Amino acid sequence: MMRIIFLECKKVFMSPLFIGLFIVFSMFNMYLIVDNSYFKEELKIANGLAETYGLEITNESLHQLEEDIKLEVGKMTEMTGQEVESVFSFFDQLSMEDYEKYSEEEQSFFHQLQLKEAYLNVAKQIDSDYEGLSMKALAEAEIEKYQLSGNAAEILLTEAEKLSIRFDKLKQTGEHKQWFFLGQPYEMHSFLFRTIVKAVVFEALILIVLATALLTTYEFENRTHLLVYATKRGRIVMKDKLFASLLVTTVIVAMLLGVTLAAYFTVFDYAYLWKSSISSALNWEYNFPYITWWDMPFWKFLSLVIVLLYSCILLFTAITYAIAVAVKNSYFTFFIFAVFFAICFMLPGFMPLSSSLLFITTFNLSVVVMNPHLLFTGNGGLVMFKYHEVLTVTVWTVIALVLYWLVSNHFKKVDIH
């Protein structure tokens, strides 16, 4: 039996198509990473701050940083021969030609100092910025934006209240006061989780759907079904095929994620920021900082996202398997799966804006995997529920099991000719 599974897996891994696609996808991901790496030197500042002043932003460490910057600004006064108050004001009155006069070393010194000032300014403003944030106002803005009413609006407001409690606690514990890459210009969180991880999810889905369709329909498409299903093992071989598909999925996702994340962390250095919280105020990209339901350091968020996406993709494998057993044709399997994925993704958009159906329909796997950067957060639009991810995976595990039970019962009795 182990031999059957091994040979099934071999069909995928020895196929030039899968090897080719894997290489194309990996190269594409690396291109994405390198294409966005022009500012990677600047990112070292955040690491340097966390290294020198500790990860937590406290009043003392902030004061220390301010003093150090003042010292360096003093150095700048010496270098430039003019009274410099801050780098920003210095750059304000500096013309391009004057700037060119300084040596490269000096330019880079100015630049570093300017970045430090930028970090300091953001850090100093955290408290006043956070005072202006209200979860209720956020929910009301969402209601206005999507024009929700009735039940839907109420649900959103209740969730906002829960999030408010979490937000107050977050402010007390100081989770938000940790150094991280500045969200405004760099958007590293979105880049990693929305651009890169989402690309990996898409590529992985293409590969695993093709692989599962190949394995499951193999006997019918190669006209070996009369032989294989008449052997002693017979129709139970379908179980081996499912198991092999799950195994292939696991390996493919691991390889794709491995290659991509290895490239990512080689290019971008997170050395001192692995423990920095996702809810950090510095990780503030758009109108709102990310607010996770639980305290989530970067490493934990990353691991949980990987675990969650793994579960989703394995469930997709099971669903593909069910489709493939039912239609017995890999061509239609692929497109039916694509249709299924797209419909799940679009479903909430067609729900009435006043009913709780709007939220119930977001509990599906497509919605979960399409927004990796908003996972586990409380301000991710319509999917802000605390247990959204966990509940979705649980529900769909049950659905997948039922599907499996249905198709295997169906296959036991189906006419094979």
Added chain:
Amino acid sequence: MLRVLWNEMKKIWTWKMLGLLFIVNLILFFLVIEFEIEYFPNGRPELDSYRIGMEMIEKYGIEMDEEDIADFKQVYEAQVTEADRYLQARSEFVEVGWDTYEKYRAYDPFEHPEERKEELDFQLMHEEQVDLFWELQERERLIEFHDWKEVGLESIIADSPEPQKTRYVELLENRMFQLYPEVAIRNFDRFIEGVAATILISVLLVVSPIYLQDRNRRLLDLQYTTEKGRALYRTKVLAGTLSSFWVVTGLLAVYFVIYAQNKTSPYFDVPIHMFIGKEYWYDPTFFQYIVLCTIGIYVLSFVFVFLAMGFSTIMPNYVALIGIQIPLVIWMIGDGFNRLLTGMIDLWTAKWMVPTVYIVFVIVSVGVMVYLSKREKKRDISM
């Protein structure tokens, strides 16, 4: 002959395939096309842009001479006076010192923010959405564009590399300036890219299995020993081509009928270099540009249909057949259509580039088909 062709067509157009084609189109329509129809013009100031554009065409036709421009400025001045009166009539605006439109415009929320003014501005533009003020903004933008054009073009000419420079000089000498609001043509660009993606996926979906399904069913042994024999391969090429032609034509018809809802037809006679924004190598009218894009969709669709039939001949199974086309399709949707369709005569793509790519595409795809149909005559099919 015709009966065989008819039967081959029937093999392509199964009920299952029709159903799938319908659902796939429905999904892609909502994903990539519907937005450009439902939300056109998309909010403000796009709505005002669209309306002023309509007014310009109605009043001045498709070209504006100096007289027309003077008239346009006059309309603007009249609206400014009207805005002055509007502001003066409302005490809350006069209170903060906004008794003329000029003073209102002079307010800079970034340099000297004032809370009360901010509130009033929000009230005026967003809560009450006074048309007058939105229109004034748009007219200002158009006038600025007009006044800037000669100076602007001259400095662009000074900075441009050679082939583009000649074109810019030509634009300047013939006084072909960008004057009309660009909402309609940019909307069409996004719309047609969505349509192109939908059509590409649709034809590939229909035509890809054409040879593989017979090979899978071991039908070749039977087919190639009939009187018609291996000539059947060519009949299938014809069946696939005809089917694709109907898919492309049918879908184009459907989506263009839907596009008619945008009511952009008054813009059709305007030469595309008159729209603000992109520059082009040639000067077709908007309508000719639409025709050009339509031809582009036909050519590109057939290129990929021929390639798909080629893959269908040589790939060992459906999974490989789909897999090999995925990178191609992703590239076309993500980047290709932008360069080869809406960017066909874009000034910043080399003039020879797009025609060359089309020619290479056509030669390669037709070449593949010719080679494979010749090979089919001698191929050992016992394998």
